[in-house]
Amino acid sequence: MKLNPYPFFQVVLLSLFLGPGLVRSQSSLEVTLTSGRFQGVSTDNGTEKWLGIPYAAPPVGDLRFKAPTPFVKTINELQQASTFGNACPQRPGDLGAPMSEDCLFLNVWRPAGTSSEAKLPVLVWIHGGAYTDGAASEAQYDPTRIVTRSIDVGKPIVFVSINYRVNTFGFLASSLVAPEDLDAGLLDQRMAFEFVQDNIAAFGGDPSKVTIWGQSAGAGSVEAHLLFPAERSLFRAGIADSSTGPFKSSPPPSTYDKFGLPFDRLLKATGCTFGSQALSCLQSVPFETLLNISNAMIAGTLNGQLWQPTIGPAGSFADARASTKIQNKDFLHVPYLAGTNVNEGTIFSESVEGLNLTGTAQDDAFVNFIGHLVIDNSTITRDVYNRILELFPANDPLLGAPFNTGDSLFDRAEAWYTDQMFLSARRLFFENAAPLQPMFAYYFREFIPGQDPTLGVFHASELLLLFGPVPTSVETEFANQMLDFYLNFINDLNPGSPWPRYSTQSRQVMQLLRGNITAIPDTWDVDKTDFLLTQEVLHEFQK
Numbered sequence: 001m002k003l004n005p006y007p008f009f010q011v012v013l014l015s016l017f018l019g020p021g022l023v024r025s026q027s028s029l030e031v032t033l034t035s036g037r038f039q040g041v042s043t044d045n046g047t048e049k050w051l052g053i054p055y056a057a058p059p060v061g062d063l064r065f066k067a068p069t070p071f072v073k074t075i076n077e078l079q080q081a082s083t084f085g086n087a088c089p090q091r092p093g094d095l096g097a098p099m100s101e102d103c104l105f106l107n108v109w110r111p112a113g114t115s116s117e118a119k120l121p122v123l124v125w126i127h128g129g130a131y132t133d134g135a136a137s138e139a140q141y142d143p144t145r146i147v148t149r150s151i152d153v154g155k156p157i158v159f160v161s162i163n164y165r166v167n168t169f170g171f172l173a174s175s176l177v178a179p180e181d182l183d184a185g186l187l188d189q190r191m192a193f194e195f196v197q198d199n200i201a202a203f204g205g206d207p208s209k210v211t212i213w214g215q216s217a218g219a220g221s222v223e224a225h226l227l228f229p230a231e232r233s234l235f236r237a238g239i240a241d242s243s244t245g246p247f248k249s250s251p252p253p254s255t256y257d258k259f260g261l262p263f264d265r266l267l268k269a270t271g272c273t274f275g276s277q278a279l280s281c282l283q284s285v286p287f288e289t290l291l292n293i294s295n296a297m298i299a300g301t302l303n304g305q306l307w308q309p310t311i312g313p314a315g316s317f318a319d320a321r322a323s324t325k326i327q328n329k330d331f332l333h334v335p336y337l338a339g340t341n342v343n344e345g346t347i348f349s350e351s352v353e354g355l356n357l358t359g360t361a362q363d364d365a366f367v368n369f370i371g372h373l374v375i376d377n378s379t380i381t382r383d384v385y386n387r388i389l390e391l392f393p394a395n396d397p398l399l400g401a402p403f404n405t406g407d408s409l410f411d412r413a414e415a416w417y418t419d420q421m422f423l424s425a426r427r428l429f430f431e432n433a434a435p436l437q438p439m440f441a442y443y444f445r446e447f448i449p450g451q452d453p454t455l456g457v458f459h460a461s462e463l464l465l466l467f468g469p470v471p472t473s474v475e476t477e478f479a480n481q482m483l484d485f486y487l488n489f490i491n492d493l494n495p496g497s498p499w500p501r502y503s504t505q506s507r508q509v510m511q512l513l514r515g516n517i518t519a520i521p522d523t524w525d526v527d528k529t530d531f532l533l534t535q536e537v538l539h540e541f542q543k
Contacts, residue, residue, distance in 0.1 A: 029041070029042060029048055029050075030078060031050065031199075031202040031203060032202065033053065033199045033202060034070075034071070034073065034195070034198055034199055035053060035054045035055065035071040035073055035195070035199075036053075036054075036073050036075065036076075036079055037076065037077070037078045037079065038050055038053060038078070038079050038080075038081040039078055039079065039080050039081060039082075040081055040108075041081070041082045042112065043112075043144075045144050045148060046111065046112050046147075046148050046151060047109050047110065047111060047112055047144060047147050047148065048109070048110055048111075048112050048113075048114070049081075049107065049108065049109045049110075050081035050107065050108045050203070051081050051082060051083055051084045051085070051105075051107045051137075052081055052083055052084050052085035052105045052107065053081060053085070053105060053106050053107065053108065054071045054085065054104060054105055055071060055104055055105065055106050055162070055191060055192050055195035056068040056069060056070060056071050056104040056188065056191050056192075056195075057069045057070065057071050057072060057104075058101065058102035058103075058104070059101060059102075059103075059104065059165060059169075059184070059188075060101045060102055061283065062283060064101065064169070064282075064283045065169070065172045065177065065181060065184060065279065065282065065283065066181050066184065067180055067181050067184055067187045068104060068184065068187055068188050068191045070191070071104075083097075084096055084097040084105070084107065084135075084136070084137035085097065085103065085104075085105025085107075085137075085163065086098050086099060086100035086102055086103045086105070086163075087099045087100075087103060087135035087137055087163065088101075088103035088104075088135065088163050088164065088165050088166055088169060088170065089101055089103070089165075089166075089167070089168075089169045089287070089290075089291050089294070090129075090132065090133045090134070090135075090166055090167055090295075091132075091133055091295050091298060091299075091304075093133065094138070094139070095135045095137055095138060096135065096137035096138050096139055097135060097137040101169065101287055103135075103163050103165070104163060104164070104165075104188055104191075104192075105136075105162075105163050106136070106160055106161065106162040106163070106192055106195065106196075107136055107137075107160065107161045107162075108158065108159070108160050108200075108203050109143050109144070109147050109158070109159040109160075110147070110156075110158045110159070110203055110204055110205070111147060111148075111150070111151045111156045114156070114158070114203070114204040115204055116201065116202060116203070116204050117204070118156075118204035118205075119201075119204070119205070119206040119209075120156050120157055120158050120204055120205050120206060120209075121155075121157050121158070121205075121206060121209040121210075121211065121490050121491050122157065122158045122159075122160060122196065122200050122205040122206065122207070122209060122210045122211070123146070123157050123158070123159050123160065123210075123211050123213055123490050124160045124161075124162065124192070124193065124196060124210060124211070124212045124213065124235070125141065125143070125159065125160065125161040125162070125213055125214065125218070126162060126164070126189060126212065126213070126214035126218035126219075126221045126222060127141060127161070127214070127215075127217075127218050128214065128215045128216030128217045128218040128219070128242075128460070129166060129216070129217055129218075130216065130217050130303070130304065130305050131166055131167070131170070131171055131185060131217045131220075131305075131307065131308065131309065132166055132167045132217075132298060132304055132305060132306065132307070133166060133167070133304075134166060134217075134218075135163055136161035136162055136163050137163075140463065140467060141161060141467060142467065143159040143161065143467065144468075145466075145467060145468035145469065145470075145483070146159060146466065146467065146483065146487075147159050149480065149483050149484070149487065150487050153484055153487060155487050155488070155490075155491040157487065157490055157491070158200065158203055158204060158205035160192075160196055160200070160205075162188075162189065162192040163188075164185045164186075164188035164189050164192070165184055165185045165188055166185055167294055167298060167306060167307060168262075168266065168290070168294035168297070168306070168307065169184075169294070170184050170185030170188065171183060171184070171185055171307035171308070171309060171310070172184070172263070172266075172282075172307070173253040173255075173256040173262070173263065173307060173310040174253055174254075174256050174257050174263040174278070174279075175253050175254040175257055176257075176263075176274070176275075176276075176278050176279055177253060177279065177312075179312045179313050179314065179315035179316040179319075180315050180316070182253060182310055182312040182316045182317060182318075183309045183310060183312075183316070183317040183318060185309075186221060186224055186225075186228075186309060186317050186318075187317055189221055189225070190225065190230055190234070190317075193210070193212065193225075193230075193234040193235060194230070194232065194234060196210060196234075197210070197232070197234060208236065209236060210234065210235040210236060210237075211235060211236065211237040211238065211239060211489070211490045212225060212234075212235045212237075212238050212239070213238070213239040213240075213241075213486075214239075214240060214241070215240075215241040215242055215460060215463060216241070216242050216244070216459065216460065217244070218241075219239075219240035219241050219242055219243035219244070219246075219338065220240075220243050220244040220245065220246035220247055220309075221246065222238045222239065222240045222243065222246075223238070223240055223243045223245065223246035223322075223338075223429065224246040224247070224309065224317075224318065224322070225238070225332075226238055226331045226332045226334065226336070227246065227318070227322055227325045227326065227330075227331045227332075228317055228318045228319075228325075229331075229332050235334070236334055236335070236493070237334050237335040237336065237337075237489065237490070237493055238334060238335075238336050238337075238338075239336075239337045239338065239486065239489065239490075240336070240337070240338035241338070241339070241460075241462060241463070242339075242340055242341060242344055242422055242459055242460070243338055243422070243425060243426060243429075244421050244422065244425055245322060245421070245422070245424070245425020245426070245428065245429065245543060246309075246322055246425075247308050247309045247322060247543065248305070248308060248373065248374070248421050248541075248543075249308050249373075249374040249375055249541055249542050249543065250308055250309055250310060250311045250318070250321065250322065250542050250543065251308070251310060251311070251374075251375045251376055251379075251542050252310060252311055252312065253310045253312055255310075255375055255376050256307075256310070256375070257274065258376065261375065261376065262297065262306050262307055262375070265297055266282070266293070266294075266297065267282075269293045269296070269297065270282060270285050270289075270290070270293060272285075294306075302351060302369075302372040302373060303348055303351070303373065305373070308375055311542075321538075321542070321543065322543060323428065323538045323543050326428055326429055326432045326433075327428075327432060329432060329433075329436060331433070333433070333436045333437040334437060335437060335438040335439075335440075335489070335493040335494075336429075336433065336437065336438070336439050336440070337439075337440040337441075337442070337486070337489050337495060338426055338429075338430075338439075338440075338441060338442070339426065339441050339442030339443055339444060339509065339510075339512075340418070340422045340423050340426055340442075340443065340444070341422075341443075341444045341445075341457045341458065341459060341461060341462060342403070342418075342443070342444070342445050342456055342457035343400060343403055343414060343418060343455060343456030343457050343458050343459075344417065344418040344421065344422040344423075344458070344459045345413065345414035345415065345416065345417025345418040345421070345422075345459075346400075346403075346410075346414045346454070346455040346456055346458050346459070347455060347458050347459050347460075348414070348417050348421075348459070349369070349410055349413035349414040349417055350410075351369070352365060352366075352369050352409050352410055352413050353407060353409075353410040353454075354407065354410070355409055357409055358394070358408075359394075362394055362408060362409050362412075363389055363394070365409055366388075366389065366392075366409060366412055366413060366416075367385050367389070369413050370385065370388065370416070371385075373417075374541060374542070375542075376542075379539075379540045379541070379542060380540045380541070381540060384536065384537055384540055387531060388416060391416075391527065391528050391531060392412045392415055392416045392528070393412075394408045394409075394412065395408045396408075396411070396412075399411040399412055399414075399415040400414055400415050400456060402456075403447075403453055403454070403455075403456030403457070405454050419525050419528045419529055419532060420532050420541075423525060423529055424528075424529040424532040424533050425543070426441065427522070427529050427533065428533050430502055430522075431504060434502050434503055434504050435503075435504060438493065438494065438501055439501065439502040440489070440494075440495055440499055440500075440501060440502060440510070441502045441508075441509040441510065441522065442499075442509060442510045442511075442512050443509050443510070443511050443512065443520065444457060444461075444462045444512045445457055445511055445512060445513040446461075446462070446465075446475075446478065446512060446513050446514050448461060448464060448465075448471060448472065448475060449472055449474060449475075450471065450472065462482070462512070465478070465479035465482055465483070466479070466482060466483055466486065474514075475514065477514075478514040478515075478517075481517060482512060484496075485499060485510075495510075498510075498517070498518070498519065499519070500519050502522075506521075507521060507522040507523070508520070508521065508522065509521075509522045
């Protein structure tokens, strides 16, 4: 066999082609982690992946509703990490994996050939779903496009996606729940971040260069981890697509005990009684029975939002209202990129579409809609309702513009929902954080051809361009530019030109619109969000 006289130069050329840290070492796709030894999978699309890695003990039996505990390794045999772990209990759907209480798994993707010494930046994805649904295994969250694009632009990353408990299983709230167990789903996320810190180097990731990214409830989770951080440093930056700020409503756990509210309803449905034995009784309810009861309760709740993260006493994940923490500047000062879409509220307002109400009947229906979107509407006063009716009047062609549907009640509801739940929340955090840390705001305005004009630029529509596949070729260049902004931020803590840093002097946000990516002033709907951010409204909506 003829020897190659230039092996060194071939390695150098290969390194230049693939990028730093991407030359395959002699090691296999076997990794040794704190939870076991796992064999990854090499794909045909330029990535390597490990699926279904446990990061916490199965939250079953006596651990149901409890804070997560570390996974205890019981076997040393090499395990195949080729299929997703179970999705957490929720309503049926196309989850890409079986459903089980044993669901605390994460997944890792990296560019093919990454060495364990690569020290690549890491992106951790937190799915949305109103703290009620969702799983990392859903096909829409396949990160292949993100990872391969990172290679193409010379800024390779490692991508991690995580499961966390949702709905009754992850956010059970009551005065009977120990403070340290409240918001178990958010505690799951924190434990996943800790696992990443301890193990991501085995995949070639740099634990000091972790960015957490989420959308909707996942974005609210990102913001929550800034407001209620762990003692240990777990990430260096955050990205939040459509953060709810971080929660739509966050009553104390005792609120859920009230007659007709979720914990009271759950006890009645399961036959358990309020008192010292209530939680152990709920822990003993068979899984399928509890799942069916939970799903029936969710189905009977407007927009399916049965539970919200709660603000508990000392020792809880969250022990003060988010708006109070924000206004006190009491949060992690790390780089942050976040924004909203034009019509965030449309998919949440379909229950009032087509009712054809006018006059007082329409106003009453609007108020009824608002009141059923918080856990306890007894906190909302009539003067606040009246001012909302004035700010979002009937038959206003500007509401939802440029996608005003002519359905007055629907347009009012979706415009209010957009401003109340998303835009005002983004502005509150940016106004308070911008003097302290790098903040980058966006306004996603792209209507993707082929989508329903009634929904406008709807909640989560930007994810089609980021995760792909890009639905139409006309969007390819724009989608790549958007994704490049995110990749720049993950690598450099700055999305790059022409995106300006947000400041309380200029208040510039990046307009994400095909053919017109430009900085614009953060001035639309200010009269509405100024009212929604008054102390009176923040208090009554428990934000």
